[in-house]
Structures are given as C-alpha cells and as structure tokens.
Amino acid sequence: MILTVTLNPAWDVTYRVPRLTPHGSHRVASVLERPGGKGLNVARVLHALGEETLATGLAGGATGALVTGALDVPHAFAAIAGETRRTVTVVDTDATIFNEAGPDVRPDEWAAFQESFAALAAGASVAVLSGSLPPGLPEDAYAVLTRLARDAGARVLVDAGGPALRAAAEARPDLLKPNEAEMTAAGLDPAALGESGALVVSRGADGMVAVTPGGCFEAVPHEVVAGNPTGAGDAAAAALAVALRDRTPWPRALGEAVALSAAAVAAPAAGEFDPDVLRRHRRATKVRETSCPW
Amino acid sequence: MILTVTLNPAWDVTYRVPRLTPHGSHRVASVLERPGGKGLNVARVLHALGEETLATGLAGGATGALVTGALDVPHAFAAIAGETRRTVTVVDTDATIFNEAGPDVRPDEWAAFQESFAALAAGASVAVLSGSLPPGLPEDAYAVLTRLARDAGARVLVDAGGPALRAAAEARPDLLKPNEAEMTAAGLDPAALGESGALVVSRGADGMVAVTPGGCFEAVPHEVVAGNPTGAGDAAAAALAVALRDRTPWPRALGEAVALSAAAVAAPAAGEFDPDVLRRHRRATKVRETSCPW
Numbered sequence: 001m002i003l004t005v006t007l008n009p010a011w012d013v014t015y016r017v018p019r020l021t022p023h024g025s026h027r028v029a030s031v032l033e034r035p036g037g038k039g040l041n042v043a044r045v046l047h048a049l050g051e052e053t054l055a056t057g058l059a060g061g062a063t064g065a066l067v068t069g070a071l072d073v074p075h076a077f078a079a080i081a082g083e084t085r086r087t088v089t090v091v092d093t094d095a096t097i098f099n100e101a102g103p104d105v106r107p108d109e110w111a112a113f114q115e116s117f118a119a120l121a122a123g124a125s126v127a128v129l130s131g132s133l134p135p136g137l138p139e140d141a142y143a144v145l146t147r148l149a150r151d152a153g154a155r156v157l158v159d160a161g162g163p164a165l166r167a168a169a170e171a172r173p174d175l176l177k178p179n180e181a182e183m184t185a186a187g188l189d190p191a192a193l194g195e196s197g198a199l200v201v202s203r204g205a206d207g208m209v210a211v212t213p214g215g216c217f218e219a220v221p222h223e224v225v226a227g228n229p230t231g232a233g234d235a236a237a238a239a240l241a242v243a244l245r246d247r248t249p250w251p252r253a254l255g256e257a258v259a260l261s262a263a264a265v266a267a268p269a270a271g272e273f274d275p276d277v278l279r280r281h282r283r284a285t286k287v288r289e290t291s292c293p294w
Numbered sequence: 295m296i297l298t299v300t301l302n303p304a305w306d307v308t309y310r311v312p313r314l315t316p317h318g319s320h321r322v323a324s325v326l327e328r329p330g331g332k333g334l335n336v337a338r339v340l341h342a343l344g345e346e347t348l349a350t351g352l353a354g355g356a357t358g359a360l361v362t363g364a365l366d367v368p369h370a371f372a373a374i375a376g377e378t379r380r381t382v383t384v385v386d387t388d389a390t391i392f393n394e395a396g397p398d399v400r401p402d403e404w405a406a407f408q409e410s411f412a413a414l415a416a417g418a419s420v421a422v423l424s425g426s427l428p429p430g431l432p433e434d435a436y437a438v439l440t441r442l443a444r445d446a447g448a449r450v451l452v453d454a455g456g457p458a459l460r461a462a463a464e465a466r467p468d469l470l471k472p473n474e475a476e477m478t479a480a481g482l483d484p485a486a487l488g489e490s491g492a493l494v495v496s497r498g499a500d501g502m503v504a505v506t507p508g509g510c511f512e513a514v515p516h517e518v519v520a521g522n523p524t525g526a527g528d529a530a531a532a533a534l535a536v537a538l539r540d541r542t543p544w545p546r547a548l549g550e551a552v553a554l555s556a557a558a559v560a561a562p563a564a565g566e567f568d569p570d571v572l573r574r575h576r577r578a579t580k581v582r583e584t585s586c587p588w
Contacts, residue, residue, distance in 0.1 A: 023388040025390075026393065027395065028392050093317075098309055
C-alpha cells in the first residue's frame with residue numbers, strides 16, 4: 001500500500017464570474033467545490049492507476065468533514081479541533097486565488113498523528129509527504145515523519161517547498177521531488193542529496209531531471225500538452241512512488257513520471273489523468289543520461 | 295412574538311488581504327465568518343432590544359447547518375435539500391463581494407414551508423419578510439406569505455426589492471420598507487400603496503420618508519454617523535415591526551426607525567447597534583409632516 005499524507009488539505013471552491021472588478025459586487029455564475037491538497041491528488045492518481053493507496057492527514061471542523069466526506073479514495077484522516085482551510089478561486093479570463101492559512105494544529109494533535117502515522121506506515125511500502133504545513137506544526141514535520149516511516153520499513157517521497165523541504169532533506173528521504181522554484185528557494189545542495197537519496201526536479205513543460213546515486217537523467221515530454229497544469233506534479237509523485245516501491249531503475253521511473261504528468265495536464269481536474277495521453281507519452285517519452293546540472 | 299423570515303440566508307465569509315490583485319494568488323490574512331441575511335439581522339436587533347422574536351426561513355446542506363448552528367436568536371428553520379449559499383467578501387481598502395445565488399428550492403419544500411409559516415404566524419403579532427428569494431421560489435412568494443400571515447392574524451412588513459417587492463405590494467402588506475433605489479427599480483406607485491398600507495422608504499444618510507393613510511412624514515438623523523451601513527435598514531425594519539405591533543403613531547415610529555438605524559451604523563457588525571448612539575438619536579431625531587413626495 002502507498003500511504004499519502006496531506007497535513008493541510010483544503011476545500012477548494014471555484015467561482016466563475018463574467019469579470020472580476022475590485023471593490024465591486026459579483027453574482028457568482030457557477031460554483032464548483034471539491035477536496036484539495038497535493039497528497040489527495042497523489043492518492044487519486046494512484047487509485048485511478050489501480051494501485052492500493054490510503055490517504056491520511058489532518059482534518060477538522062465542518063470544512064474537514066466536507067473534505068473527508070467527499071473523498072473518493074480510501075482514507076484515514078485524524079480529527080483535529082481546528083477548522084480545515086478553504087481556498088476560493090475566482091475565474092474570469094484567468095484565476096484569482098484566495099488561500100486560507102489552515103487550522104492551528106495543537107502539539108498534542110501532532111503527537112497523536114505521529115503515532116497513527118507510524119502505525120499506518122508499518123503497512124505501507126512507500127509514504128508520500130506532500131504540500132504545505134498548517135500553522136502550529138514545526139518546520140521539521142516532514143523530517144519527523146520521514147524518520148518514522150523509515151523506522152516502520154517504508155520508503156519515503158517528499159514533495160514540498162520552503163523551510164519544510166530544507167528540513168525534510170536533512171532526514172534523507174529516499175526521494176525529494178520539488179519543482180525548480182521550490183528547490184532554488186529552499187537553497188538545497190543537490191550534490192549532497194544525491195549521495196544517499198535521489199532528487200527529481202520538475203521543470204514544467206521542460207520535463208524533469210533526476211539526480212541519483214547512479215547518475216543524472218533528463219526526460220522531456222515528446223509534445224507540448226495543452227490543459228490544466230495544476231496537479232501535474234502530483235501525478236509525477238504518484239508515478240515516482242510506484243517506482244520507489246518496485247525499485248524501478250531511475251531512467252524508466254523518470255519517463256513514467258513525465259508521461260503521467262503530461263496525461264494529468266490533459267485532464268480537466270487535479271488528481272485525474274487522460275489514459276490515451278498516458279499511453280502515447282509512455283511510448284514516446286525519451287530519457288537520456290545527462291551531466292549532473294548543478 | 296415578532297416572526298422574521300429569511301428565505302435565502304447566507305454564510306458570510308470575510309477575507310482580509312493586503313491588496314486584491316486580479317489574477318494573483320493571495321494569502322488570506324484573517325477570516326471572519328457568521329450567518330447572514332436581512333431577516334436574521336432584524337431578529338438579532340429585536341433580540342438585543344429585549345423583544346420576543348423567532349427567526350424562520352429555509353436552510354440546507356452543510357452551509358445551512360453552519361448558519362443555524364451559529365444563530366444566537368431563537369429560530370425554527372425548515373430544512374431543504376439544496377445547499378444554503380455563501381457570500382465571500384474580500385476586504386483590502388474596500389470590499390469586493392462574491393454572492394452565490396442560493397439553493398434551488400423545490401415546489402414541495404416551498405409548500406411545506408408555507409404550512410409551517412402559517413402555524414408560526416398564528417403565534418406572531420407581526421411577520422417581517424426580508425431579503426432576496428432563492429432560485430426556485432415564485433416571484434410572488436412574499437405576496438403568498440403576506441396573505442397567510444394576515445389570515446393568521448399577524449401584521450406584515452416586507453423589506454425587499456425588484457419583482458419580489460412589486461409582487462408583494464399587490465398583496466397589500468401593512469408596511470413596505472424598500473430603499474429608494476429598490477422602489478424606483480420596482481416601479482412602485484406609492485400613492486396607491488398609501489391608501490391601505492404604509493410605505494417607508496430609507497434614503498441612507500438622508501433619513502426616511504413614510505407615506506401613510508394619515509399623511510406623509512420625514513425624519514432625518516440629527517448628525518451623520520460614521521461606520522458600517524450594512525444592516526442599518528434591517529435595524530429600521532426591527533423598529534418598524536415593533537411599531538406595527540404596538541400601533542405606534544407613524545411619526546414616532548419613523549423617529550425610532552431613524553434612531554435605531556443610526557445606532558446600527560455605529561456598531562461594527564450587521565444585526566448589532568450601539569445603545570449610546572440609540573439614546574442620543576432617540577432624543578434628538580426630529581420628525582416633521584411633509585407634502586407627500588411622489
């Protein structure tokens with residue numbers, strides 16, 4: 001089983017309006033709402049691939065109940081007292097996004113989650129730790145979970161940014177998967193990381209680079225896919241989690257990550273992918289060894 | 295007991311951001327949320343005045359549960375299948391408002407509400423019908439409720455705009471209380487209304503005008519009050535509902551409506567009022583007979 005962790009899930013609300021006018025009053029033409037959060041997207045992609053997965057994390061209040069109530073994947077979220085956050089996206093010709101910060105997680109809730117996470121990780125081959133941390137959690141939350149998962153016998157993939165990413169790196173997870181901007185912002189030294197674990201950096205339409213103990217590899221999508229890039233990185237994380245479980249060689253793992261990522265861009269919503277695009281890109285994506293780029 | 299009706303209540307969410315940038319991504323600095331709806335504001339003001347009141351209306355789904363769960367006044371809302379609407383207000387230097395339309399109310403739900411409303415109205419001296427109608431309800435919803443309330447022995451105040459106001463006028467409630475813009479938009483003929491019921495038109499900082507069978511009156515606040523005008527009209531409706539119950543002469547009723555309205559502007563949130571400002575304005579507000587203005 002692949003365990004995905006979403007410590008700061010969201011209830012994503014999307015409003016469509018003809019035109020956003022600052023300081024105006026808008027009738028919302030349509031409302032779409034669904035659970036959001038990078039780890040949930042990873043779980044949805046794994047579930048759609050037919051892989052056994054379990055989504056865990058923290059959820060609280062009425063919004064937390066909306067999130068867990070609407071999940072279409074197996075899940076075991078820990079209840080917290082704080083209210084799970086919402087995001088509101090207002091779409092006219094483009095998206096204007098309002099992100100709530102998330103609940104203030106209490107130390108005892110975080111301690112209880114670590115216990116339940118360790119128990120779930122004992123039944124998992126891989127743990128995927130994705131996305132932002134809610135207020136109240138320490139910066140090294142992913143480092144703590146990385147050590148717990150390793151002690152429980154699971155491999156670990158971390159997909160995060162900022163201080164959470166830097167702190168996680170010190171616990172040496174099997175794979176770090178930031179995007180290029182997150183990596184630069186966190187000031188990571190990829191050379192050091194490559195010694196024990198691996199690093200896969202996503203570069204949007206330019207594909208991905210893997211820095212591994214066995215060398216560096218690069219994969220570029222064979223064609224540009226038009227669509228919705230939100231969730232493409234989560235599809236890549238799903239592919240890489242399967243590869244970690246199966247000990248797939250890095251070049252093949254990287255090709256699959258780029259193909260699944262392209263298939264996610266072609267699907268309308270984060271957490272979904274287009275199977276035809278996946279088949280086409282699996283055949284056509286080329287991976288080549290490269291000089292390590294940093 | 296004064297019965298207030300809110301057919302399209304809302305869960306009001308207020309986001310504070312440093313600056314709203316169209317097509318940007320915003321971290322929300324603070325989140326405030328509370329039940330909203332004109333009839334709920336009327337009930338809160340009545341409750342704070344020490345008057346016996348009951349809030350009724352339609353509420354559905356998780357958002358409806360949030361609304362009724364957070365109400366701090368006696369209430370008896372009818373459950374519907376549709377989801378109660380939210381409003382999202384983004385405040386930087388001023389407010390940018392996003393209004394969801396509200397639930398699609400089914401004909402059987404509307405029929406059931408009429409029955410429960412008639413039963414509640416039988417125990418009420420006055421029914422206050424305020425605010426917008428949710429999708430699915432007929433334009434003459436307030437006319438239907440006006441007739442039911444009258445048959446049950448209650449007097450009726452309607453505070454609405456647009457087609458709902460025009461249709462309500464035909465059922466001749468005891469008092470119509472639109473603002474000037476709503477009255478113009480609805481194309482009401484105040485001369486015809488004045489023959490049986492009364493009409494009070496609010497004109498913001500310019501006070502209010504009453505058109506009644508006994509003549510026309512005008513009241514102007516004795517000083518300009520700085521603050522939040524949202525809910526000022528609902529405070530006026532609360533004052534006028536009490537006056538209808540007590541058969542207070544119109545000049546005194548109008549003075550009280552203007553004073554309570556000013557006291558509501560001085561309070562931070564809709565449904566509240568500042569008791570000191572109320573006392574001061576009660577003493578100082580002047581009402582004079584005027585030539586009927588239309």
